[in-house]
Amino acid sequence: METAQAPLGSDVARDRHTRSPGEETTARLIYFSSASNNTHRFVLKLGLPDEEAARLPLRTKDETLRATEPFVLVLPTYGAAGGRGSVPKQVIRFLNVESNRALLRGVIGAGNTNFFDSYCIAGDIVARKCGVPHLYRFELMGTAEDVSVVQKGLEEFWTQQ
Amino acid sequence: MAKTSTILDHVEAINWNRLQDEKDVEVWNRLVNNFWLPEKVPLSNDVQSWSTLTEQEKTLTMRVFTGLTLLDTIQGTVGAVALIPHALTQHEEAVYTNISFMESVHAKSYSSIFSTLCSTQEIDDAFRWSRENENLQRKAQIVMDYYHGDDGLKKRVASTILESFLFYSGFYLPMHWSSHAKLTNTADIIRLIIRDEAVHGYYIGYKYQRALEQETPERRQELKDYTFELLFELYENEVQYTHDLYDGVGLSEDVKKFLHYNANKALMNLGYEAMFPKDVTDVNPAILSALSPNADENHDFFSGSGSSYVIGKAVETEDEDWDF
Numbered sequence: 283m284e285t286a287q288a289p290l291g292s293d294v295a296r297d298r299h300t301r302s303p304g305e306e307t308t309a310r311l312i313y314f315s316s317a318s319n320n321t322h323r324f325v326l327k328l329g330l331p332d333e334e335a336a337r338l339p340l341r342t343k344d345e346t347l348r349a350t351e352p353f354v355l356v357l358p359t360y361g362a363a364g365g366r367g368s369v370p371k372q373v374i375r376f377l378n379v380e381s382n383r384a385l386l387r388g389v390i391g392a393g394n395t396n397f398f399d400s401y402c403i404a405g406d407i408v409a410r411k412c413g414v415p416h417l418y419r420f421e422l423m424g425t426a427e428d429v430s431v432v433q434k435g436l437e438e439f440w441t442q443q
Numbered sequence: 444m445a446k447t448s449t450i451l452d453h454v455e456a457i458n459w460n461r462l463q464d465e466k467d468v469e470v471w472n473r474l475v476n477n478f479w480l481p482e483k484v485p486l487s488n489d490v491q492s493w494s495t496l497t498e499q500e501k502t503l504t505m506r507v508f509t510g511l512t513l514l515d516t517i518q519g520t521v522g523a524v525a526l527i528p529h530a531l532t533q534h535e536e537a538v539y540t541n542i543s544f545m546e547s548v549h550a551k552s553y554s555s556i557f558s559t560l561c562s563t564q565e566i567d568d569a570f571r572w573s574r575e576n577e578n579l580q581r582k583a584q585i586v587m588d589y590y591h592g593d594d595g596l597k598k599r600v601a602s603t604i605l606e607s608f609l610f611y612s613g614f615y616l617p618m619h620w621s622s623h624a625k626l627t628n629t630a631d632i633i634r635l636i637i638r639d640e641a642v643h644g645y646y647i648g649y650k651y652q653r654a655l656e657q658e659t660p661e662r663r664q665e666l667k668d669y670t671f672e673l674l675f676e677l678y679e680n681e682v683q684y685t686h687d688l689y690d691g692v693g694l695s696e697d698v699k700k701f702l703h704y705n706a707n708k709a710l711m712n713l714g715y716e717a718m719f720p721k722d723v724t725d726v727n728p729a730i731l732s733a734l735s736p737n738a739d740e741n742h743d744f745f746s747g748s749g750s751s752y753v754i755g756k757a758v759e760t761e762d763e764d765w766d767f
Binding site: 317318319320323388395397403416421423426 | 464465466469473634637638640641645649652707708711712714716717721724731734735736737738744745746
């Protein structure tokens with residue numbers, strides 16, 4: 283219950299992992315979270331040092347980030363049935379940079395099972411297009427269980443790289 | 444914007460080309476794209492399947508659907524409308540009118556199901572049961588009381604809990620039938636409703652959090668305490684309601700897990716941590732799979748049973764591939 287509730291009230295937590303548009307990043311975890319901050323809250327709960335996770339710019343018109351180390355992407359699913367428009371535009375912009383794509387090692391999807399067969403479909407789409415595994419799925423901002431599975435899973439994943 | 448009246452005193456022409464919150468147009472578009480009507484679903488294909496249910500199962504199904512009809516009616520006629528005077532932006536007001544209308548579509552779709560499957564007498568009996576069931580009426584009354592108050596934040600909490608929690612004792616049953624290959628067209632309608640309620644709960648919960656940002660730490664704490672108290676009050680009532688409905692078919696314990704799972708999601712929509720621990724939210728896999736065929740945890744790499752990870756090689760892709 284620690285980090286995730288108050289934090290959005292405080293500027294520290296709100297701005298944590300935020301990068302300037304166009305910045306280069308060595309972060310091993312790169313993520314998109316909309317103004318709802320659901321995915322942001324999940325990443326906060328992972329308790330990573332500020333430099334080890336980077337949040338993609340919120341606005342589509344902002345220049346995207348440039349990854350310089352292999353990373354895992356966390357992304358929520360948007361849009362309607364059938365998967366069209368499910369991948370957030372800011373994520374498309376980021377992955378359209380070839381060097382970013384080349385460093386992508388896996389994806390973690392956020393979503394809501396209420397969306398039937400579109401649950402976490404953005405993660406499936408990116409994983410398929412980039413030939414990387416869809417490592418995990420969680421709902422909304424994730425439960426304590428999700429956090430511990432992902433912490434442990436990522437640790438093992440990077441050991442095996 | 445007026446904070447206490449139940450109807451706005453003054454309205455300006457809405458300009459969708461000047462947004463204060465991008466989320467308003469994003470959710471508006473999503474709701475519009477998700478629009479549906481029950482007439483598009485071939486409910487009559489369920490007539491054969493309906494005849495395979497026992498009398499007890501038929502009665503249960505009709506009672507569940509009249510209960511859901513009541514909640515959708517409240518949300519369409521009172522709940523979403525009651526949020527309008529408290530909206531942070533004009534575009535938020537417009538989104539509530541969309542939500543309000545869609546709830547009325549949901550309420551009407553249960554009548555489509557009834558008229559396809561049941562006799563007028565059976566329908567009337569089921570509606571009478573819903574008027575006389577204490578726990579259903581209490582659930583409606585608790586929520587209605589908050590909708591009549593003048594605290595916009597508390598209304599949002601009550602509304603999010605209704606959208607994300609109170610429906611699920613009912614939604615369980617069509618998912619159960621669907622997992623037994625029964626009433627599958629009816630289940631398709633319910634899934635459309637479930638999808639809509641997710642967007643509604645997400646949006647109202649998001650607006651709650653935005654409004655909360657303007658409050659003092661003391662008031663935030665008060666609202667957090669209020670949220671958990673209200674959820675607990677409604678949860679206790681929901682457990683009784685679940686026993687009223689499902690004891691006869693022996694499904695109450697299974698339904699309760701689904702309640703816990705969805706109570707956690709309601710809290711998350713409001714920006715709070717999940718409350719129910721993993722060992723009481725382990726929803727029956729058949730129900731989860733009827734809800735979302737991709738939710739199976741074997742899908743996930745990290746959930747694999749100790750086998751070493753197969754590391755994918757980054758494949759060369761062309762930029763033309765990236766037209767999602």
